[in-house]
Amino acid sequence: MSKYPKIAAALAVASLIAVAALADPLPPDATYRPLPTQPLDVVKALDEAQKSQVMQRQQALLEQRYDLSNRPIANVMMSGGRKPVQDGVRVRLPAGVTWDSLSAMSPDEIRQRGLLPAAFMPLPHVKQATGGQVFPNQQIDEINRQESRNIRRFDVDFDLPDQFTPEFPPPIFLTSHPELGDVSHGQLLTIKNYYQLMIGIITPVQMEGMRLLLTPFPQEEFNQTEDRKSADQSLGVTCLDCHANFHTNAAFHQTPDVRPQAARFRLDTVSLRGMFNQQIHGSKRSLRSIEDFTQFEQRTAYFNGDHVSAQRKGVHLPDRFDQVPMMAQMQNIIDFPPAPKLDPLSRLDPSKATQQELEGERVFLGKGQCAQCHVPQTSFLDNNMHDLKLERFYNVGQTVNGLVALADGPIKTFTLRGIKDSPPYMHDGRLLTLADTVEFFNLVLGLKLTQEEKDSLVAYMLTL
Amino acid sequence: MRLLTLLAIAIAFLSPAAFGQSTNPVSPAPGNPGGMPPGTRQSAPGVPAPRQANQADRAFINAAATGGLAEVDLGRFAAQQGASRAVTEFAQRMVRDHSAANDRLSALAKANGIAAPDKLDEEHKAMRTKLEQFSGPQFDRAYIEGQIIDHQKTAQLLEYEIGSGENAELKDLASDLLPTVLGHLRMAQAIASEMAQRAAAETPRTERPSERR
Numbered sequence: 001m002s003k004y005p006k007i008a009a010a011l012a013v014a015s016l017i018a019v020a021a022l023a024d025p026l027p028p029d030a031t032y033r034p035l036p037t038q039p040l041d042v043v044k045a046l047d048e049a050q051k052s053q054v055m056q057r058q059q060a061l062l063e064q065r066y067d068l069s070n071r072p073i074a075n076v077m078m079s080g081g082r083k084p085v086q087d088g089v090r091v092r093l094p095a096g097v098t099w100d101s102l103s104a105m106s107p108d109e110i111r112q113r114g115l116l117p118a119a120f121m122p123l124p125h126v127k128q129a130t131g132g133q134v135f136p137n138q139q140i141d142e143i144n145r146q147e148s149r150n151i152r153r154f155d156v157d158f159d160l161p162d163q164f165t166p167e168f169p170p171p172i173f174l175t176s177h178p179e180l181g182d183v184s185h186g187q188l189l190t191i192k193n194y195y196q197l198m199i200g201i202i203t204p205v206q207m208e209g210m211r212l213l214l215t216p217f218p219q220e221e222f223n224q225t226e227d228r229k230s231a232d233q234s235l236g237v238t239c240l241d242c243h244a245n246f247h248t249n250a251a252f253h254q255t256p257d258v259r260p261q262a263a264r265f266r267l268d269t270v271s272l273r274g275m276f277n278q279q280i281h282g283s284k285r286s287l288r289s290i291e292d293f294t295q296f297e298q299r300t301a302y303f304n305g306d307h308v309s310a311q312r313k314g315v316h317l318p319d320r321f322d323q324v325p326m327m328a329q330m331q332n333i334i335d336f337p338p339a340p341k342l343d344p345l346s347r348l349d350p351s352k353a354t355q356q357e358l359e360g361e362r363v364f365l366g367k368g369q370c371a372q373c374h375v376p377q378t379s380f381l382d383n384n385m386h387d388l389k390l391e392r393f394y395n396v397g398q399t400v401n402g403l404v405a406l407a408d409g410p411i412k413t414f415t416l417r418g419i420k421d422s423p424p425y426m427h428d429g430r431l432l433t434l435a436d437t438v439e440f441f442n443l444v445l446g447l448k449l450t451q452e453e454k455d456s457l458v459a460y461m462l463t464l
Numbered sequence: 465m466r467l468l469t470l471l472a473i474a475i476a477f478l479s480p481a482a483f484g485q486s487t488n489p490v491s492p493a494p495g496n497p498g499g500m501p502p503g504t505r506q507s508a509p510g511v512p513a514p515r516q517a518n519q520a521d522r523a524f525i526n527a528a529a530t531g532g533l534a535e536v537d538l539g540r541f542a543a544q545q546g547a548s549r550a551v552t553e554f555a556q557r558m559v560r561d562h563s564a565a566n567d568r569l570s571a572l573a574k575a576n577g578i579a580a581p582d583k584l585d586e587e588h589k590a591m592r593t594k595l596e597q598f599s600g601p602q603f604d605r606a607y608i609e610g611q612i613i614d615h616q617k618t619a620q621l622l623e624y625e626i627g628s629g630e631n632a633e634l635k636d637l638a639s640d641l642l643p644t645v646l647g648h649l650r651m652a653q654a655i656a657s658e659m660a661q662r663a664a665a666e667t668p669r670t671e672r673p674s675e676r677r
Contacts (some may be wrong), residue, residue: 027523030624036498046497049509053487054494061489124489129627130496155496227498260620262627397619397643402493404623404642 030260033220033227033309040226047155047229058126058159061401065119066090066432070163076462078421079337080182083167085420085462089439090432091119103443107392116393120440121405123430125266126159128402131254132221132229133301134158135241138168139188139249143241146190149216151237153229160250164423164432166271170247173335175276177201181338189245190214191238202330209330212323213239217316219302225313239297239327242269246334248422252429256305257284262404268429271422274415276332279383283411283427286385291328295320336379336417341463346376346417353463360460363453369445370457373413380417380464385410388444420462434458492626492635500630512630517576520628524638525573527621529580531614532569534588535562541595542607550655551604558611558648565641572633601659608656615649 072084094115135151136158171182191214222234242251248271254264280286281293303310318324341352348361364370374380391407398405411427425431438454497510505513535558542555573580598606625638
């Protein structure tokens with residue numbers, strides 16, 4: 001009998017909740033992209049006048065967070081031999097702590113005392129309120145030289161110093177032709193040169209996939225409407241404008257998967273190398289095939305997860321039965337760079353590796369717990385998403401350069417094969433060097449690694 | 465937060481930049497001029513002059529003032545009616561924190577010439593009426609459930625203002641309040657799960673659904 005009043009009370013609570021959830025919702029532009037209120041010439045003039053201030057803000061933030069100096073590791077180059085790999089921990093510590101004293105504290109203590117290094121928190125977009133794709137200058141200049149296509153924005157520039165981005169153009173390795181090595185001829189693949197570079201090497205289906213991946217289509221900031229950030233009516237952007245030579249040029253964007261705008265975290269472009277072994281796609285969405293991802297990028301990287309805005313600017317939806325599989329098949333023959341010290345099961349060959357590298361592998365598999373997620377045998381992936389729960393270390397909700405720093409939630413595991421070629425690190429590029437990533441995980445996972453162990457981990461990752 | 469505040473103060477003293485033009489990353493970030501209402505007065509190109517409000521600012525003032533009033537009103541009520549100490553202490557804290565926030569908000573609303581609501585809205589009147597029917601643990605549960613939803617909504621509202629507002633003072637206020645509001649949300653969630661656990665422990669074994677056959 002006593003059950004019934006309880007049920008009635010529960011129903012009353014439920015109806016109260018239902019009423020509350022319906023009232024005073026946020027305006028539509030909290031989810032949908034608002035239409036511009038001013039003509040393009042006015043917006044452009046204002047954006048251009050504001051640009052130096054915008055860049056100075058981001059520069060101040062970067063300098064506050066990182067040691068940005070150019071300090072390469074001696075004799076360690078990225079796979080194409082065009083760019084050295086940067087050395088050392090670049091994350092600045094708060095005053096009064098060392099890495100060791102910090103890792104001896106509990107997450108609660110670090111949070112309460114505000115001692116988490118700022119660089120471990122989410123990295124803001126250079127202009128959070130506007131957001132969108134931002135390309136590094138080398139990419140902009142080369143696309144302009146080859147295609148006379150403009151992918152320069154009038155409101156913002158790329159923010160990270162050149163030494164912390166991948167070599168340009170990156171080499172291209174094919175699973176179908178391992179004997180050839182880098183097939184890029186040192187060039188950036190574009191719609192103007194892909195055919196002559198690839199004829200006789202790839203199949204017709206792969207060739208057509210590549211053509212589509214190199215064909216510009218309208219995008220949120222690069223299109224023909226007044227709501228754009230290119231000076232001219234833009235031809236749009238291509239998939240490989242970010243995934244340069246199927247790798248990455250560190251072009252960045254914001255996650256399409258979060259609203260409102262202030263909460264959208266930055267995304268660093270992911271390499272497409274080793275796509276054939278990657279089972280989930282999109283840092284947040286866990287799409288289950290490269291076909292799904294290729295198809296849906298037109299809704300996300302191109303239009304921020306806003307199909308309404310896309311419709312107005314001219315969306316290109318590749319045909320699922322024919323075009324998408326060809327694009328996917330092209331991506332699936334992109335290999336990792338060679339790792340001559342790894343055996344067929346992706347373990348170090350003791351006859352080739354140094355003592356320090358072997359020690360690094362032991363830490364990687366053991367005390368460092370890296371291999372819990374970055375499983376060597378499966379291309380250093382586990383095809384899962386994990387939540388590092390970084391919010392244990394800082395108070396969420398702080399606003400930095402317009403970005404509201406919130407808990408990241410689960411993010412997919414990224415591969416570590418060829419990792420020295422892919423700075424900056426983490427899904428938003430918040431870490432600049434491999435040594436930074438070691439300090440990050442040492443703290444977040446509570447590993448208490450010694451300096452020797454940390455150094456050996458870096459040496460090991462350079463062999464991957 | 466204290467570090468950020470100190471930093472903000474330090475930089476405010478160091479920087480001769482005009483209001484709203486700061487390069488300090490914790491000051492309100494520049495908006496997209498594409499969304500600026502035509503005719504907006506500017507203190508620098510693309511930087512709205514102080515004491516102007518766009519539609520997001522107005523929506524924010526309206527919703528934040530409504531929510532703030534309700535927080536204080538329901539908090540006062542719950543501080544008296546709450547059964548558990550956790551709930552009455554939470555309610556007292558809501559009165560204290562939201563009164564302070566309401567004062568800041570109404571001063572800014574007044575300075576910007578925007579009328580803010582000064583009476584409880586229909587939604588929260590209805591909630592108050594519902595709450596008046598409850599007592600004991602039922603009251604606690606209903607109050608805390610409502611608080612979780614209200615703080616979720618407030619957090620999204622503050623984030624919306626931070627990204628879409630143009631009034632630097634209001635955006636600053638939103639940035640200041642957001643960590644506190646998220647802290648309140650965590651507190652309310654912790655109280656709710658504690659109450660749920662206690663209720664489960666107090667339910668006679670035969671009534672536990674998972675053990676029914």
